[in-house]
Amino acid sequence: MSGEPEEAVPLYRLYWDRGSANMAPHAILREIGCLFELVRVDISKSENRAPSYLAINPNHRVPTLVHGGRVLYESAAIVLYLCESHPEAGLMPLPGEAGRHLFLQWLVYFTNTLQEDLQHWWHADNYLDLEASRHDMKTVSERRLADIFSRLDSTLGEAGPYMLGQRFSAADIFLTMLCRWTRQMQTPATSYPNLNRLIGLVTARPAWVAMMDAEGINWNGPLA
Numbered sequence: 001m002s003g004e005p006e007e008a009v010p011l012y013r014l015y016w017d018r019g020s021a022n023m024a025p026h027a028i029l030r031e032i033g034c035l036f037e038l039v040r041v042d043i044s045k046s047e048n049r050a051p052s053y054l055a056i057n058p059n060h061r062v063p064t065l066v067h068g069g070r071v072l073y074e075s076a077a078i079v080l081y082l083c084e085s086h087p088e089a090g091l092m093p094l095p096g097e098a099g100r101h102l103f104l105q106w107l108v109y110f111t112n113t114l115q116e117d118l119q120h121w122w123h124a125d126n127y128l129d130l131e132a133s134r135h136d137m138k139t140v141s142e143r144r145l146a147d148i149f150s151r152l153d154s155t156l157g158e159a160g161p162y163m164l165g166q167r168f169s170a171a172d173i174f175l176t177m178l179c180r181w182t183r184q185m186q187t188p189a190t191s192y193p194n195l196n197r198l199i200g201l202v203t204a205r206p207a208w209v210a211m212m213d214a215e216g217i218n219w220n221g222p223l224a
Contacts, residue, residue, distance in 0.1 A: 002006060005046075007085050007223070010035050010036050010037035011035045011036060012029060012033050012034065012035070012036040012037070012066070012067050012082075013036065013037045013038075013039055013040070013065070013066040013067075014036060014037070014038055014042050014063055014064075014065055014066075015027065015039045015040075015053070015056070015057070015062055015063055015064040015066075016038055016039070016040060016041065016062050016215070017032055017041050017043045017048070017062045018215050019180070019215060019216055019217045019221070020043070020062050020063070021061075021063060021075040021115075021177070022060065022063030022075065022205060023054070023177040023180070023211060023215070024060050024075055024079055024170070024173050024174045025065060025075060025078040025079055025082060025142070026038070026211045026215065027173050027177075027205075027207050027208050027211040027216070028079060028082050028083070028091060028170055028208075029082065029101070030207035030211055031089060031170075031205070031207040032082065032086045032089045033089075034086065036218075038201075038214065041053055041091060043062070047062065048060045048062065055073050057071075057073045059073065061073070062142060063075055063078060065078045065081070065129075067081075067085075068158075070214045073110065074111075076111035076174065079107065079170050079173075080092075082108070082170075083170050083175055091167050091169055092170050092171070092186070093167075095139070099164045099165070099167060099169075102163070102164055103169055103170075106163045106164075106171045106175070107118040107170070107171050107174060110175055110178060111174070113148065113210075114145070114148055114178055115178055116183070117141045117144050117145050117148065118141075118178060118205050120137050120138070120140075120141040121137075121138050121142060121145070121185070122142040122181065130169060142186065142212070144160065145182065145185070145221050146187055149182075149187075149189055149192050149195060150192065152175075152194075152195060153192035153194045153195050154194075155192035156197070158197055160194055160197065160198065161194075161197055161198060161201060163198075168201070168202075172201075173197065173202060174201050176198065176199050176202040176203065176208070179195060179199055183219065183220055203219065
């Protein structure tokens with residue numbers, strides 16, 4: 001034995017691209033304060049379609065989390081996995097705790113409803129071939145998003161400042177990530193006062209700041 005200390009092995013490996021749906025898991029890893037490694041998958045260079053990446057995520061999307069022999073994709077699933085793996089971080093109510101039903105409701109609503117409409121706006125070309133049809137899809141999507149954000153703003157106004165009232169959770173990080181994706185819309189999420197308050201609280205957190213810095217992005221930047 002050489003007596004030299006062994007090099008630390010990252011507990012988690014997160015495959016990511018700038019400003020994509022990896023933002024929430026990335027920020028949560030930093031909130032937890034655990035050891036992790038970032039592996040860039042540059043979608044603009046089609047690295048997400050490389051055989052080596054498709055071997056772990058056949059959907060050619062980011063993020064993907066590798067933890068030991070486990071491979072997990074879908075951003076919301078990764079968020080749940082990290083929160084459950086690190087209950088000491090307090091990023092979600094545990095079974096039996098107050099607010100757990102709301103946490104599950106909001107996280108699933110964000111990924112299943114809000115994120116889907118955002119996908120329609122950003123990636124209409126994935127759904128429709130004709131440009132005129134894509135334009136119509138974006139118009140309808142933005143109208144639907146306005147309704148969603150209006151309801152969320154009312155909820156936060158009645159029982160905020162966070163989605164679980166006074167308790168900050170990973171759901172707030174996930175929502176803030178999705179709100180950033182509206183910055184090029186006619187009425188971005190920051191236009192709603194209670195949502196804007198939530199965004200301000202989340203984006204001021206050191207973990208969020210560190211995530212944005214590591215990914216090389218800012219709120220109003222062009223990426224993702």
